[in-house]
Amino acid sequence: MSDLRLPALPYTRDLKTELIRKLIHFLIAFCPVMAGLSRNVTIAFLAAGVLSYTAFEVLRLAGVKVPIVSSITAAASRARDEGHFVLGPVTLALGALFSILAFSPAAAAIAIYALAFGDGLAGLVGRFLGRFRPAFMNGKSIEGSLACFIAVFIAAFRVCGSLQLAGAVAVTATFVEAFPLEDYDNLMLPLSVGFVVQVFL
Numbered sequence: 001m002s003d004l005r006l007p008a009l010p011y012t013r014d015l016k017t018e019l020i021r022k023l024i025h026f027l028i029a030f031c032p033v034m035a036g037l038s039r040n041v042t043i044a045f046l047a048a049g050v051l052s053y054t055a056f057e058v059l060r061l062a063g064v065k066v067p068i069v070s071s072i073t074a075a076a077s078r079a080r081d082e083g084h085f086v087l088g089p090v091t092l093a094l095g096a097l098f099s100i101l102a103f104s105p106a107a108a109a110i111a112i113y114a115l116a117f118g119d120g121l122a123g124l125v126g127r128f129l130g131r132f133r134p135a136f137m138n139g140k141s142i143e144g145s146l147a148c149f150i151a152v153f154i155a156a157f158r159v160c161g162s163l164q165l166a167g168a169v170a171v172t173a174t175f176v177e178a179f180p181l182e183d184y185d186n187l188m189l190p191l192s193v194g195f196v197v198q199v200f201l
Contacts, residue, residue: 025120031096032109046097091186103194111194113155114173122148140178149174172196
């Protein structure tokens with residue numbers, strides 16, 4: 001009798017990978033709360049996280065597996081990351097860290113929420129529900145950009161209470177997210193959003 005079991009579908013594997021990646025993205029949203037309790041501790045926590053993760057990645061690439069960390073990194077890695085330093089967690093933490101260092105608490109909070117929810121949801125929606133991908137968007141989808149706009153608008157409005165500023169922030173985040181920056185959007189998006197808020201708040 002032939003074996004009727006089917007291998008895991010690539011779509012299923014991609015969904016699992018993206019869910020893990022975006023869960024890590026969403027967790028960065030705790031940083032404004034932490035910074036509200038202790039800005040210095042949050043800065044130290046993020047800096048220590050970047051340094052520790054970098055050391056763990058160097059070890060992983062050298063063939064030394066670090067319990068838990070290496071497994072999570074492997075599970076969250078895309079095909080393009082295979083055999084390379086997985087940069088996403090570093091730029092994610094640095095995006096939050098630089099926002100806290102550079103901006104007022106309100107601007108930093110909006111910048112980090114844009115990174116966590118705007119970029120996070122844009123990736124999920126665009127990858128699995130995106131159907132309309134105009135050539136000028138370099139592979140990004142209308143659906144993903146719309147998800148980014150809505151998520152950032154709601155998050156920004158909850159913090160600042162201004163429809164005009166929330167709209168400006170959402171447009172900025174959506175514009176930056178639409179560029180093919182790969183992992184570097186974790187830096188450019190929060191810094192762009194934070195700058196806009198800092199100027200107009």
